[in-house]
Amino acid sequence: MKFECGDLERALANPDLMPEAREHTKTCAACRQQLRLWTEISNSARELHQDWDTPQLWPRILQNLQAEQQARKTNHWQDWRLWSAVAAALLITVGSLFMWRRPLEPAPIAKTHVPAVATTADQDFLTEQALIEVEKTEAAYRKSIDQLAHLAEPKLENTASADSVNTREKLLMLDGAIADTRSNVASNRFNLHLQNTLADLYREKQKTLKDLLTSEQKN
Amino acid sequence: MWEIGWPSPLATSLLETLSDAELVEACKRGNLRAFERLYELHASRMKSLAYHLLESRPDAEDAVQETFLKIHKAMGGFHGNSSLSTWIYRILLNCCYDALRKRKRLAEDPAPAQHFRTESKAPLKIALERAIALLNERQRTVFLMFEVEGLKHSEIAGILEVPEGTSRAWLFEAKCQLKRLLTEEGQ
Numbered sequence: 001m002k003f004e005c006g007d008l009e010r011a012l013a014n015p016d017l018m019p020e021a022r023e024h025t026k027t028c029a030a031c032r033q034q035l036r037l038w039t040e041i042s043n044s045a046r047e048l049h050q051d052w053d054t055p056q057l058w059p060r061i062l063q064n065l066q067a068e069q070q071a072r073k074t075n076h077w078q079d080w081r082l083w084s085a086v087a088a089a090l091l092i093t094v095g096s097l098f099m100w101r102r103p104l105e106p107a108p109i110a111k112t113h114v115p116a117v118a119t120t121a122d123q124d125f126l127t128e129q130a131l132i133e134v135e136k137t138e139a140a141y142r143k144s145i146d147q148l149a150h151l152a153e154p155k156l157e158n159t160a161s162a163d164s165v166n167t168r169e170k171l172l173m174l175d176g177a178i179a180d181t182r183s184n185v186a187s188n189r190f191n192l193h194l195q196n197t198l199a200d201l202y203r204e205k206q207k208t209l210k211d212l213l214t215s216e217q218k219n
Numbered sequence: 220m221w222e223i224g225w226p227s228p229l230a231t232s233l234l235e236t237l238s239d240a241e242l243v244e245a246c247k248r249g250n251l252r253a254f255e256r257l258y259e260l261h262a263s264r265m266k267s268l269a270y271h272l273l274e275s276r277p278d279a280e281d282a283v284q285e286t287f288l289k290i291h292k293a294m295g296g297f298h299g300n301s302s303l304s305t306w307i308y309r310i311l312l313n314c315c316y317d318a319l320r321k322r323k324r325l326a327e328d329p330a331p332a333q334h335f336r337t338e339s340k341a342p343l344k345i346a347l348e349r350a351i352a353l354l355n356e357r358q359r360t361v362f363l364m365f366e367v368e369g370l371k372h373s374e375i376a377g378i379l380e381v382p383e384g385t386s387r388a389w390l391f392e393a394k395c396q397l398k399r400l401l402t403e404e405g406q
Contacts, residue, residue: 013391034398041397044344045366048351050267050276057280058258061287065251068291 005031012038134195141202148209155212167212174205239303246294254291261304264368265311271363272315274352282318286311305377308370312360312378343401350400358393365390 003011003024008031011021025032149171156168181198188194234256237245245253262283269279289310297306351359360379364370365386372390376383 009395012395034402037398037401038394040343041347041394041401042366044347045362046369047344048271048348048367049264049369050270051263052266052276054262054266054280057262057283058255061258061284062251062255064284064288065254065291068288069249069251 008034131189135189138195138198138202141199145202145206145209148206148213152209152212163215164212167208170208171205174201174208177201178205240299243294243297243299243303246291247297254287257290257303257307258287261307265307268308268363268368269311269315271348271351271367272312272359273318278318282311282314285314289314301377302374305374308364308374308378309380316356346401347397350397353400354393354396357389358396361386361389362393362397 003017003020005024005028007017008021008024011017012035021031021035025035156164156171178198178201181194181201185191185194185198234242234245234252237253237256242253242256246257265283265286266276266279269282270276273279273282286307290307293310297303301309351362354362357379361375364375364378365372370378372383372386375386379386
């Protein structure tokens with residue numbers, strides 16, 4: 001390829017063409033001038049870096065930064081006070097609402113599993129107040145089931161029918177499960193899931209005993 | 220975690236050994252000595268770049284000051300996705316462009332083309348300075364950062380958020396344009 005003046009710009013962009021361009025400039029004054037200018041632009045550019053003393057610049061910046069930090073601290077303090085006031089107001093509102101809505105009688109365990117005070121965020125955990133109610137209700141419930149079991153006891157002992165044997169085994173199994181669950185509840189009193197499981201087991205025992213007694217009456 | 224006090228010679232020498240990441244952490248904790256260290260490291264080049272973009276030393280100093288205030292405000296959100304210097308220069312360029320836009324709105328912008336044409340046969344350095352003012356924004360920025368301030372194409376690409384090849388292409392365009400302007404002026 002014969003290098004011509006028009007190729008110079010292409011050569012400046014492509015270092016591979018520079019040897020040919022240099023060869024061409026030996027005989028072409030215009031391109032030689034262009035190439036020299038190209039190099040001089042870079043050389044002169046380095047001298048354009050400006051450096052001047054600015055002894056007041058950093059102190060000025062520092063003053064502004066300190067003022068900003070101070071303003072930020074003031075804002076934080078205002079934020080803190082604002083949020084404290086909001087939190088206090090919220091606490092009072094929720095507290096009042098809770099006292100107003102709180103039922104006078106504890107809800108029967110068979111109907112209500114989730115205590116009224118359990119929030120969505122901590123559904124698995126009962127509040128102390130709700131727990132006391134649950135435990136009271138459970139004690140009363142257990143007592144009534146024990147009475148039912150006491151009534152059904154002679155029938156269970158004296159009959160040898162297949163149904164009675166099955167019922168006896170089911171009740172034994174339920175008693176075992178109730179004992180296990182109660183021991184788990186004792187170590188994790190606030191766990192709503194365990195409390196519900198225990199209530200389900202009581203309900204099942206109650207139903208089994210009722211079925212036994214009513215079938216005996218029918219017979 | 221140690222904390223750098225203010226102003227102690229030991230803390231100053233400790234700051235000089237900090238990596239960018241450690242410096243950022245110190246800045247995030249509100250350590251103003253760490254900000255001063257950033258200033259020491261970058262202010263000279265920042266002032267020069269701002270000066271060439273704004274063509275005024277007081278305006279350049281204002282842009283550097285504005286940049287540091289923005290860095291201080293935004294430091295909490297800096298997660299090191301780009302290098303610290305890349306981030307700082309990006310903020311500086313935005314401050315300079317804002318100042319130029321503001322100047323344009325106020326119609327205080329001097330017409331550099333006229334300055335350039337009035338004096339012929341000027342020494343190359345002066346002629347070049349004036350010719351640079353005639354480049355378009357992207358050509359001028361890349362030329363100043365690469366040829367005047369000595370930044371690498373990889374750094375420029377990071378600052379302008381363009382591929383490295385684009386930075387090279389813009390530099391080539393800028394030099395071609397400067398060559399044309401200087402040749403015209405010489406005639």
